[in-house]
Amino acid sequence: MKIAVWHNLPSGGASRALHQHIKGLAERGHHIEVWTSSLADSRFLDVDAYVAQTHILPLTIATRLRIEYIDDVRSLLFLNSTRIKRMMAFCEACAKEIEAGDFDILFANSCHFFNMPFIGRFVKRIPKVLYLQEPNRSLYEAYPNLIWKGLPSIQQNLLKPSYYSSYWQDLLKTHRARVLVREEFMNYQSYDKILVNSYFSNESLLRAYGGPGEVCYLGVDVDLFPFLDMARENFVMGLGSFHPPKGVDTAIRAVARIPESIRPKLVWVGNIGNKDYMAGLITLSQQQGVDFEPRQYVPHRELIQLLNTASCLLYTSTLEPFGFAPLEANACGLPVVAIGEGGVRETVINGYNGLLTGRNPGEIARAMEHVLTDAALFERLSANGRQVVRERWSVDDAVDRLENALMASCPVPQQEGVGQQA
Numbered sequence: 001m002k003i004a005v006w007h008n009l010p011s012g013g014a015s016r017a018l019h020q021h022i023k024g025l026a027e028r029g030h031h032i033e034v035w036t037s038s039l040a041d042s043r044f045l046d047v048d049a050y051v052a053q054t055h056i057l058p059l060t061i062a063t064r065l066r067i068e069y070i071d072d073v074r075s076l077l078f079l080n081s082t083r084i085k086r087m088m089a090f091c092e093a094c095a096k097e098i099e100a101g102d103f104d105i106l107f108a109n110s111c112h113f114f115n116m117p118f119i120g121r122f123v124k125r126i127p128k129v130l131y132l133q134e135p136n137r138s139l140y141e142a143y144p145n146l147i148w149k150g151l152p153s154i155q156q157n158l159l160k161p162s163y164y165s166s167y168w169q170d171l172l173k174t175h176r177a178r179v180l181v182r183e184e185f186m187n188y189q190s191y192d193k194i195l196v197n198s199y200f201s202n203e204s205l206l207r208a209y210g211g212p213g214e215v216c217y218l219g220v221d222v223d224l225f226p227f228l229d230m231a232r233e234n235f236v237m238g239l240g241s242f243h244p245p246k247g248v249d250t251a252i253r254a255v256a257r258i259p260e261s262i263r264p265k266l267v268w269v270g271n272i273g274n275k276d277y278m279a280g281l282i283t284l285s286q287q288q289g290v291d292f293e294p295r296q297y298v299p300h301r302e303l304i305q306l307l308n309t310a311s312c313l314l315y316t317s318t319l320e321p322f323g324f325a326p327l328e329a330n331a332c333g334l335p336v337v338a339i340g341e342g343g344v345r346e347t348v349i350n351g352y353n354g355l356l357t358g359r360n361p362g363e364i365a366r367a368m369e370h371v372l373t374d375a376a377l378f379e380r381l382s383a384n385g386r387q388v389v390r391e392r393w394s395v396d397d398a399v400d401r402l403e404n405a406l407m408a409s410c411p412v413p414q415q416e417g418v419g420q421q422a
Contacts, residue, residue: 001406002031004098004126005051006119007109008059009036011044011271011297012241013324014133017197017218018109019045021131024399025406026050033101035094035119040112055097059090061113075175084183087111088118095122105129105410108191118183120190127409130191131216131402134201134321135208137245139181141319144244147177185209193409195402197322198343204321216405218322219398220389224300225331227386228308232378235265235293236368237310237334239325240317242273242294247316247339248281250361254314256288257365262372264311265291269298307332311378312371313354316364320344326354327393330385335378337367347393353385 005022009015026032032051036042037059048054063071063082071081080088098106106128111117115136120128137143151170157163188194194213196202205213236255240246248268255266266285273296285292298306307313313329315338322343326336330353338344340356348354355367371378 001104001410002102003033003105003107003406004101004103004123005032005034005107005109006094006098006117007034007036007045008040008111008113008117009045009109010112011041013322014110015041015045016324017133018131019047020219020221020395020398021107021402022047023050024395025403028399028403030403033103035098037090055094057090057093059086061086072172072176075172075179078175078179078182080179080183081176083113084180087114088121091118092122094119095124098123099125105406107131107406110134114180114184114187116184116187118187120187127193128191129193129195129406129409131195131197132201132205132213133197135204136180136184137204137319139177139184140204140208144318148174193405195405198346200319200343200346201321214405216401217393217398218324219393219395220324220327220331221395222331222389225304225307225328227331227333228304229333230305230308232311233309234262234372235267235310236312236314236337236372237306237329238266238268238314238316239270239328240268240315241270242268242278242281242296244274244277245318246270247318248277249284250316250339250359250364251314252281252285252288252290252292253361254316254364254368255290257362258369258372260289262369263290264368264372265293266314267293267295267306267310269295269303269306271297304332307334310334312337312368314364314368315339315344317342317344323347327389330354331389333382333386335371335381335385337364337371339364349384349388353381353388355381 007018022032034051034054036056038056039059061083067082103126105126106123108117108119108130110133151166188209195216196205196213197218199215202213202215238251251266307329313334313336315326315336319342326338326344326348329336336348336354338348338354338356339359348356350356357363357367
C-alpha cells in the first residue's frame with residue numbers, strides 16, 4: 001500500500017505507538033509519507049529512516065488576548081474560533097498535498113490540540129482510517145470537572161456583582177464547548193473506520209459519539225524495553241505527564257502510608273507538566289514525608305535503567321485508555337501496582353503480572369508493601385510480566401492487526417463515513 005500518515009502529536013505514548021506502526025509497516029514493504037505540523041514533536045517521533053518523506057507544514061495555534069475576546073463573542077453565534085479555523089486551514093493544505101500524491105489510504109492519528117483531527121474532512125478521494133487514542137475527555141466527562149455543570153441558583157446571588165461575571169464567563173465557556181462538540185462530530189463522521197487501543201476506549205467512543213470503533217491493540221518493543229536483570233533498589237516509579245489525571249498526588253499519598261522503616265522513594269518520570277500542579281506535588285510530598293523525585297524529559301537509556309532497578313511501577317492514572325507504562329515495565333521485569341480502571345484492566349491481570357487496587361491510598365500502599373517485602377511474589381510477577389508481553393503484546397502482532405485493518409479498509413466506498421455506517 002501507499003500510505004499517507006497524518007499526525008499532530010507531542011512526545012509520549014501515542015507517539016511511541018505511531019513510531020512502532022510506521023516502522024513495522026515500512027519493514028513490510030509499504031510506501032509511507034508523513035504529514036505533520038511545525039508544533040508536533042518530530043524529534044521524539046523520528047521516523048525519517050522508515051518513510052519516503054516527512055512533510056512539516058507551518059501551524060500557529062496560540063492567539064492574542066484581543067482575538068480571544070472576539071472569539072468569545074463569535075461563539076455566542078456558534079461560529080468557529082480562530083484556533084479551529086487555523087487548524088482547518090492547516091488540514092486543508094495537508095489534504096491538497098496528500099490527494100496529489102496518488103495514495104491508497106489515509107492513516108490519521110490523534111491531534112494534540114483537538115484529539116479528534118480535522119484532516120478527514122478534507123481528504124475526499126481515498127479511504128480514511130483514524131487511530132484515536134481517546135475522545136476529548138474534557139467535553140464528555142469530569143476531567144477533572146464537568147464543563148456542563150450549572151452555576152449556583154441566582155436566588156441566593158441576586159445582589160452579588162461577582163455572580164454576573166461568573167454567569168457571563170460560564171455562558172462563553174459552554175458556547176465554545178458546544179461549537180467544539182459540533183466540529184468533533186463532523187470530524188468523527190468523516191472517517192471510514194476508527195481504530196482504538198482498548199475495549200474501554202471503544203466504550204468511550206460509543207459514549208461520546210454514539211458509534212463504535214474497532215479495537216486494534218498496541219504492542220511493546222522488547223528490544224527498546226529490555227530486561228537487564230539488574231539489582232533492584234528501594235524506590236517505586238511512576239510514569240506519566242505531570243497533570244492531575246495522571247494521579248501523581250494519589251501516588252504520593254499512597255507511598256506516605258507505607259511504614260517509614262520500609263518507605264521507598266517515589267521517582268516520577270514525565271514529559272510535559274503543569275507548573276502549578278508540580279509545585280503542589282512538591283509541597284504535598286514534604287507534608288506527607290515522602291522522598292519525591294520528579295524527572296522530566298529523561299533520556300531513553302536512563303528510563304530503561306530506572307525500569308530495571310525500581311522495585312515497583314505505581315500506576316495511578318484516571319481512566320487511562322490503554323496505558324503503555326505497565327506493559328513497558330513488565331517487559332523490563334518490573335511488577336505493577338495499578339488502579340484497576342480503564343484500559344489497564346485489559347493489560348494487567350490481577351495477581352499474575354501485577355496487582356490491581358481501588359483508589360484508596362491505603363489499599364494502594366498495602367499492595368505496594370506486598371511487592372516490596374515478598375520476594376517470591378516479586379519474582380513471580382516479574383517472570384509472568386515478561387512472559388505476558390512476549391506472548392500477548394508483541395510489536396509484530398500489533399503491526400499485523402494494523403496492517404489487516406488498513407488493507408480491509410481500502411475497498412470501503414469514499415462516500416460512506418463512520419457516522420453514516422453506525
